[in-house]
Amino acid sequence: MSTAVLPADRIRGHFWVVVVGIVLAVFAAYFLMPLWWLSVTATKLQGDFATTNGFWFSGFHLMENLRALFGYDHGIFARWLLNSALYAGVGALIGTVLSSMAGYYLAKFSFRGRRFLFSLILGAVMVPAAVLALPLFLVFSKAHLVDTYWAVLLPSIVSPFGVYISRIFADSSVPTEIIEAARVDGAGEFRIFATIAQRLMLPGLATVYLFGFVAIWNNFFLPLLMLQSQDLYPATFGLFAWKGQSQLDPHVQLLVVIGSFVSTAPLIGAFLALQRYWRAGLTLGAVD
Amino acid sequence: MIETSSATDAEDTLHRSRHGGERTAAVRPSLDRSVRPAAEQRPGKRRSWLIGLGFLLPFFVPFLLFYVGPVVYAAIQSTQVTERVGGIFGTTVTKFGGLTQYAAVLSSPDFWSSVGRVALLGVIQVPLMGALALLLALLLDSPRVRLGRFFRLAYFLPFAVPGVVAAIMWGSLLDPSTSPFYQAGLHVNFLGPSLVLPSIGNVAVWTYAGSNAIILLAALKSVPPQLFEAARLDGAGDLRIAWSIKIPLVRPAIVFTAILNMIGVLQLITEPMIFRTITSEVTSGYTPNMLAYNSASADQYQYAAALSVTLAVITFAASFGFLKILQRRADR
Secondary structure (H helix, E strand, O other): OOOOOOHHHHHHHHHHHHHHHHHHHHHHHHHHHHHHHHHHHOOOOHHHOOOOOOOOOOOOOHHHHHHHHHHOOOOHHHHHHHHHHHHHHHHHHHHHHHHHHHHHHHHHOEOOOHHHHHHHHHHHHHOOHHHHHHHHHHHHHHOOOOOOHHHHHHHHOOOHHHHHHHHHHHHHHOOHHHHHHHHHOOOOHHHHHHHHHHHHOHHHHHHHHHHHHHHHHHOOHHHHHHOOOHHHOOHHHHHHHHHHHOOOOHHHHHHHHHHHHHHHHHHHHHHHHOHHHHHHHHHHHHHO | OOEOOOOOHHHHHHHHHHHOOOHHHHHOOOOOOOOHHHHHHHHHHHHHHHHHHHHHHHHHHHHHHHHHHHHHHHHHHOOEEEEEEOOOOOEEEEEEOOOHHHHHHHOOHHHHHHHHHHHHHHHHHHHHHHHHHHHHHHHHHOOOOOOHHHHHHHHHHHHHOOHHHHHHHHHHHHOOOOOHHHHOOOOOOOOOOOOHHHHHHHHHHHHHHHHHHHHHHHHHHOOOOHHHHHHHHOOOOHHHHHHHHHHHHOHHHHHHHHHHHHHHHHOOOHHHHHHHOOOOOOOOOOOHHHHHHHHHHOOOHHHHHHHHHHHHHHHHHHHHHHHHHHHHHHHO
């Protein structure tokens, strides 16, 4: 803000800069402290886990711990990570493509029932995933899909929130003139979408993908209901299963910590790398 | 009707004659100018129908199958009862039972205590977290903030942490046998009977307060700065501007985040499921979702369906009620 600052104001200004800084730093400590604890603990030996200062290092054994994590139970954790990558990576990708097509069509074409479809989608955004998971389980158990990859993958490709964001992005980033020009040049509707519109919508689609990926990676209730075979677990659900055993087996207790570290790092990395995209997504949610 | 929203008639006609599937019309457009609308409209319409389906069905078919369908199915299931006929060696039959399952849900003390627990948490946590998020957003928006980029990122990071991991971390940090705070001399059992619910609430606050603050900050940033300049010239200080201008202007975003948080609290399951592996204070039916999971895994599908429909209704009623209250206050 560029208002003229008087000398007296400037001194008061410095004071408030310090106060604001301290308050923000205290909260930053609160938000970062558990992550710091996790990173530090992931480098500790089993015996030091509960006996040394939780917020400081006692020897650096991350490599050993990772080897223990990936060696345990014939490398089941690597399999869980792959499952997570499959559910979240493929699920979010298909979900993004489907959402972007529907969102683009809803934004750029007028047809009867458009308003109704859009309110249906908005309503679906408000339905909590947990409320859906149980009915899905009832249907999937009738269809004998429970305890298969499909049980987690199929529901993940539906993202009403993705359609909502795609529609807004198609509206604001695909000029109607370009679509018309392409039509004049003889391009079909699907080709216009695939070669022109999708490229213009790319920042929005990155947001859709990122949020879809995180939502699927973090989903808990769906695997809890749908999966019984260990081989099908996603990583975070595997950690939950291990957490259940860890009271009996202290060795597993450390694996839970290292596994938590390993299954969180990729998400934090993705968020750091794609900052400008999720910011755009959050702005949409707030301002619209 | 396939029309881009702002297409003029001429452009639209051009488009149709090229893509409408009517080759003849494109070859000799000037000959039958008078009959063109009638001759072209039907095939063009049919094509546009197909194109519309091509764009919408890939989303809406899975949407119906995995979203709308299951909800309808659960609603149907919830009105049925299974009865055993013919004694011990008989079979079971499923028949229409009206509201029997709902009566069972609503008369179950376990159900009400689980609802009471999440409602208590919601009444305390939602306003607390809203206030915290608003405070953080206002501070981040202040011209006196330094390192704003770092703080925004630090507050948002927990959102990227899986709920299971967040609960595991806080569980370890609060469980006396592994807690660094306990070792450091803070001899409080955060997972004991009186503190376990606030501890669960803390995990939710930790996960979402920062991302709520970022949403509110985005809303604040979209307010035209001239408004603040004018107020400043009139002699208003930072606090006054925050209270009288900024907060009223971002009210929609505040309502939006509050409703999301309330839905989140009513649907709580991950955190208590993890805490249950650490402390005996969390029972198997601690929250409504845990109850629903228990009845589904005990093969009481119809009861579970009634439970989840009831929970959905409560959730919707609570969010709409909340919305109405806030709107009424805004109108005053």
